[in-house]
Amino acid sequence: MTRVVLAPDSFKGTITAADAVDALAAGWRSVDPSAVIVPRPMADGGEGTVAAFEASVPGARRMPVTVDGPAGMPVTTSWLLLPASDDAPQGTAVIDMASTSGIEMLDRLRPWDADSRGFGQAIAAALDHGVSRVVLGIGSSASTDGGTGMLRALGARFLDSSGTETAPGARGLADIVTVDLSGLRRASDVIVLTDVTNPLTGPRGAAAVFGPQKGLTDPADQHRVDAALGQMAHLLGVDAATPGAGAAGGVGGALVAWGAQLVPGAIEVARLIGLAEAVASADVVVTGEGAYDGQSGDGKVPSYVASLAADASARALLVAGRIDDGADTDLFTGTLSLTQIAGSAASALADPARWLREAGAQLARG
Structure with missing residues (x-):
């Protein structure tokens, strides 16, 4: 039985972190219904x-x-x-x-x-x-x-x-x-x-x-x-x-x-919602945000969540609206871009919940 912690930030301006968690969970369960899903939507002080x-x-x-x-x-x-x-x-x-x-x-x-x-x-x-x-x-x-x-x-x-x-x-x-x-x-x-x-x-x-x-x-x-x-x-x-x-x-x-x-x-949001404790017993940790770019590795939600996953020897997976070509994704064992899944940025932005469900399903298959 796979234990999956879902801890994305909001996809700014398109979907809240909590709704992103729900969509990812629905997609994952469609492939792996026995998985234990632990929702931990994240934030860094901004929207959501x-x-x-x-x-x-x-x-x-x-x-x-x-x-x-x-x-x-x-x-x-x-x-x-x-x-x-x-x-x-x-x-x-x-x-x-x-x-x-x-x-x-x-x-x-x-x-x-x-x-x-x-x-x-x-x-x-x-x-x-x-x-x-x-x-x-x-x-x-x-x-x-x-x-x-x-x-x-x-x-x-x-x-x-x-x-x-x-x-x-x-x-x-x-x-x-x-x-x-x-x-x-x-x-x-x-x-x-x-x-x-x-x-x-x-x-x-x-x-x-x-x-x-x-x-x-x-x-x-x-x-x-x-x-x-x-x-x-x-x-x-x-x-x-x-x-x-x-x-x-x-x-x-x-x-x-x-x-x-x-x-x-x-870091403080993670502490207050008990994220480290949830990740400690996880097999997989999924995080993400709207745009993963060169600044995302500097104290943003995905990089910090990935560091917790590494400490717990759990697999860290990234889902983002888009992932810049120059962004460092070495912290993650797998990445998915909603823009690529949807075929265009416009499609991904128009219905992020749909493509997050698809991303959850693809990650579960992987």
């Missing part, structure tokens, strides 16, 4: 983080909340409550930026006005519930507001030279001359999941690297926002060079100022 915990932690419960989305309109979303544990007797809240202040929530990019307020409002709701620990996934953000929206929702004030609240989003960053943290709510145990190590400012900073993805395409505008982020870091007492401070348009730096701990997302 809450869903990954929900699928892997028994007793996890969605907690509905209405927040101000990145388009400035109310949106109904949820955070996840994990059951009480010895180190979190009042439970753990898991909140992701993708579902509260995420770029996928926008019909059009808002480089100057999108902000992270909704993320902070969801955090505040979890604190109101009385949780012992807060786990935050900060991938897929819509803004470059330096986390000012999030901190505002938690009680901070950002003031201009006349003592007036500055505009939200990147638009108001350059006007900030005073930061008032006297009303800021605090939490004692906050873990931040991120898959990037970019500093807040400079050529690898939030504005230069991630700003264009959010519509901040003019180099002069990037320079302006970069300078404003540096000034805000000074006011918050944060070292702008801190690895990960530039994540989520500077939300990483704001969370450092709040007292949070930034950790590699894939």
